[in-house]
Amino acid sequence: MKQYLTLRTEGTDSFTEKKSRFLGCAAPVQTQQQALEFFAAQKKKYWDAKHHVSAYVLQNGQQHCSDDGEPQGTAGVPVLNVLLKNGITDAAVVVTRYFGGVLLGAGGLVRAYSHGASLGLAAAGLLCMKPCLQMQTACTYSQYGKVAALLPASGAAVDNTFFTDKVLIHFHITEEKLPPLTTALADATGGSVCPEKLDEAYYPLPVHSTQEALSP
Template sequence: MSSSYKTVKEYGEAEFVEKRSRFIGYCKPVKTEEDAIAFINEKKSKHWDATHNVYAYCIREGNIKRYSDDGEPQGTAGIPTLDVLQKSGVTDAVVVVTRYFGGILLGGGGLVRAYSHGAKIGMEAAKVVTMEESLICSVVCDYTRYGKLQSLIPECGGIIDDTQFTDCVEIKFHIREEMLGGLNKKIADATCGQVEVEVTDSKFFMNEC
């Protein structure tokens, strides 16, 4: 799997009106197909009186992609909604676009544009972010070296997650794998080889930049 991927940060919704039809775009981060289906059913229950509740979702685990036109002409709703996710490179996300028909037919092309726009504004409201795989690390040092290491870690691209003070100091942090070599060298130089980084795991973290 890739060392980075795009998803959405949080729940988001947005709406617009096209020729008197009201479209509401919803988007939410999900990790499993069950989570996606639960969200879709929640919106279907909320908008039981809507003309259509079109949806699409992409899940990283198993590379799952699903969509539904929910009664709209084939190819005019579900596929355009899924395309918005795929062309943006967004995964682990579900989109529902609800439509209340306003009495004026939009035509095939109009439907494609409307559902694409509904998915896009819903996804943008949920805020697209990049998740990057980082190594989870720790260093243990005495109090005299704590100040130096506390500043070295962020200087070399690490992000401190926790610090524990007992008879010594343990700094827990995460850092991208390609940056670890530079940090190791600087820590070795600063501590005459007395302190070493221990790598305990890896995990995806949100890139806030």
């Protein structure tokens, strides 16, 4: 399992270039059907626009783009390339254009659609999906205070806690942080508390300064 970038939520931003208005809209998707539904929703929402250029990239390797009437290679491919260059997957983008009557030329279109895609992605915000180990550990009630403090201090995130005849804690943590946590728990409890692996799964981490992180 490798970490990857995706989108936090749906987002939209716009700009005007030589009287043409461009709206970049982006959303997280996990299937082709979800991407197509997002494209259809944007086309319905901005029904009076001339072009709805779209692209998506999925974690399973599927990708697609459409020029939607713009000259071939000047719109869909630049939008797709913004996703690919930034390593963003499970994401769909639509750049809608309200034509202002002034031709932009091939180079101008490439720059405009790339910029529109970048704005939409920045508005949606990035998430780093990181593979983590799903763990559990058990302790006595007298040990719980120490264990509960050590988990977040060592980079673990508690998912659930069960109080029965003992305390059972479910948490997740990145693989590289587990050995130091295991050592810390053993030191604090005389070796009586040892975490047990349950599974692996992806967990989201926000990416700061999204706008600066994106390449057009």
